[in-house]
Amino acid sequence: MQLYLPIADLPVNVFLVLAMGAAVGFVSGMFGIGGGFLMTPLLIFIGITPAVAVASVASHIAASSFSGALAYWRRRAIDPALASVLLCGGVTGTALGVWTFTQLRALGQLDLMIALSYVVLLTTVGSLMFSEGLRALMRTRRGALPPRRTHNWIHGLPLKMRFKRSKIYLSVIPVVIVGILIGFIGAIMGIGGGFILVPIMIYLLRVPTSTVIGTSMVLTLVTMLFATLLHAVTNHLVDAVLALILMVGGVTGAQFGARAGQKIRGEQLRLLLGLLILSVGVRFAVELVIRPEDLFTIRELGVNG
Amino acid sequence: MMRAALAVLLVLLLGSAARAERLIVSVSNHRVTVTPNYSGEELVLFGSVEKDASTPADRKTYDLVVTVMGPRAEMVTRRKERTFGIWINTDYRQFLEVPSYLALFANRPFDVITSPEIARRQQIGLNNVLLTQRVSGDYADVVPNDVFRSAFIRLRTQRGLYREDPSAVTFLTPTLFRTGIPLPAEVPIGTYEVEIKLFADGAFIGKTETAFEIVKVGFEQFVATTARQNGLIYGLVTAAMALMTGWMASIVFRKD
Incomplete structure (x- = not known):
């Protein structure tokens, strides 16, 4: 069944987009991530312009993280204090991100920046996660204990605050900075940023695993809602029809993914996720290096009359 | 005469x-x-x-x-060139009306x-x-x-x-x-x-x-017009739609 996407301005097969939403939803449910870093590239791959893909995926991630956040809220696995401090940074970062997005688009360098950010971020995070997963797997083979967690320099920063539910005593400075960072890259790349945020919160901020995913989902939810709104107001690029199909596919797929994820061990899961992220990054890198089929592109700046 | x-x-x-x-x-x-x-x-x-x-x-x-x-529009044609090993949009021409x-x-x-x-x-x-181009300030x-x-x-x-x-x-x-x-x-x-x-x-x-x-x-055209003319309302409705979908999913798939 063909459907015309009003903003992306091209006809797509509804079932193809629905299946893509479900597949990404499955993966995101399995690993407990938003899945934006898979969804945006897939949309670009089927011919939707990177700008529309990034803007529309934001609302799709908002939907999936809202259903996730609701589940974690019921289990009291969200730290409201930590979430609000993160959000102070997140909202600022998102606004900065959308502004940068608009500037880059006017310069004609948006597609390049999206591709470059994907290469840098995904290959770095992917290889870190992959090697960490490998090391963890070897440790459990040898039966060795994981290295003891020690306090790092971050815990020496001023403006400390007590986060009751997470049972940590932490400076607000690194928390706000992390929020800004995630908001910024999320708005430019069309990702929720969960796959970067969760490791940062665990390894750098020492947030306990009981509250880390739920709290990161709140940040994702609010930054992505805000990004949707800003992209709609400034760039008019959010395709609501596309977003709705993705959401329906995504939230359904996520439920089955979550069940599948419970059957796989943590280390293996991290190894798989690392590999997946790495391969998306490499794909973008290859695309940048090989000669494009057509060196010319046209952009319409609006029809008069 | x-x-x-x-x-x-x-x-x-x-x-x-x-x-x-x-x-x-x-x-x-x-x-x-x-x-x-x-x-x-x-x-x-x-x-x-x-x-x-x-x-x-x-x-x-x-x-x-x-x-x-068809209706006249302003368009930009860009050309990619290899810079530092990757392909980047470098030069462009603006086509007017x-x-x-x-x-x-x-x-x-x-x-x-x-x-x-x-x-x-x-x-x-x-x-x-x-096809009029803007060539360094000239048309x-x-x-x-x-x-x-x-x-x-x-x-x-x-x-x-x-x-x-x-x-x-x-x-x-x-x-x-x-x-x-x-x-x-x-x-x-x-x-x-x-x-x-x-x-x-x-x-x-x-x-x-x-x-x-x-x-x-039809509906698609209505969506496209609203997105361009009432960006804020459009954004709010899309955001609300995202929340609704997420909420519905959490009810439908709730494990009790």
Whole structure:
């Protein structure tokens, strides 16, 4: 069944987009991530312009993280204090991100920046996660204990605050900075940023695993809602029809993914996720290096009359 | 005085003699509505060449060139170049007020119908249509083999938005003709001007104009218009939709 996407301005097969939403939803449910870093590239791959893909995926991630956040809220696995401090940074970062997005688009360098950010971020995070997963797997083979967690320099920063539910005593400075960072890259790349945020919160901020995913989902939810709104107001690029199909596919797929994820061990899961992220990054890198089929592109700046 | 009046009359008569033929045309549909499941269609333009008393008796055959121009828009063509090992948009040209849809149809190849000089003056053929570029503060069209100009035409042609077909016009009788105007699925909305130019023995002898309109209807068009005109409301509704979907999912799949 063909459907015309009003903003992306091209006809797509509804079932193809629905299946893509479900597949990404499955993966995101399995690993407990938003899945934006898979969804945006897939949309670009089927011919939707990177700008529309990034803007529309934001609302799709908002939907999936809202259903996730609701589940974690019921289990009291969200730290409201930590979430609000993160959000102070997140909202600022998102606004900065959308502004940068608009500037880059006017310069004609948006597609390049999206591709470059994907290469840098995904290959770095992917290889870190992959090697960490490998090391963890070897440790459990040898039966060795994981290295003891020690306090790092971050815990020496001023403006400390007590986060009751997470049972940590932490400076607000690194928390706000992390929020800004995630908001910024999320708005430019069309990702929720969960796959970067969760490791940062665990390894750098020492947030306990009981509250880390739920709290990161709140940040994702609010930054992505805000990004949707800003992209709609400034760039008019959010395709609501596309977003709705993705959401329906995504939230359904996520439920089955979550069940599948419970059957796989943590280390293996991290190894798989690392590999997946790495391969998306490499794909973008290859695309940048090989000669494009057509060196010319046209952009319409609006029809008069 | 009398002589001057006669001269004026003569000029007028000669003038109308030069335009002896009248063109009468019509399109099959003056208002095309594009619905969500629209996948392109073809309009038909038909018409006839009306001779009158002043038409030279030996003039038997005519040639026709039909130009269809969609709403005008500003476009930018960019070129990628290899920089530091990766392909980056470096150079660009701005095309001003160029037709978003452009089709040229004729009954014979353009170079057989008329001389290159008249073809250029009458903008016959994609190479001769005026496509104004902004060239460092100046406005001008460039030579037809300019890389940006030819890339622009090539890309538009690939999308089915620019086309030329020198065999699309068929004469049913020596004076009665028809041609199809293909409109692809992603046709821009707006007013389309149709110009029909008549040639005989290589000379341009007259033209007429008509127009049709393409409007999009349905939910998709409503969404597109709202997104452009009421960005804030559109964004809020999309955000609310995301929340609703997420909430519904958490109810439907709740594990109790």
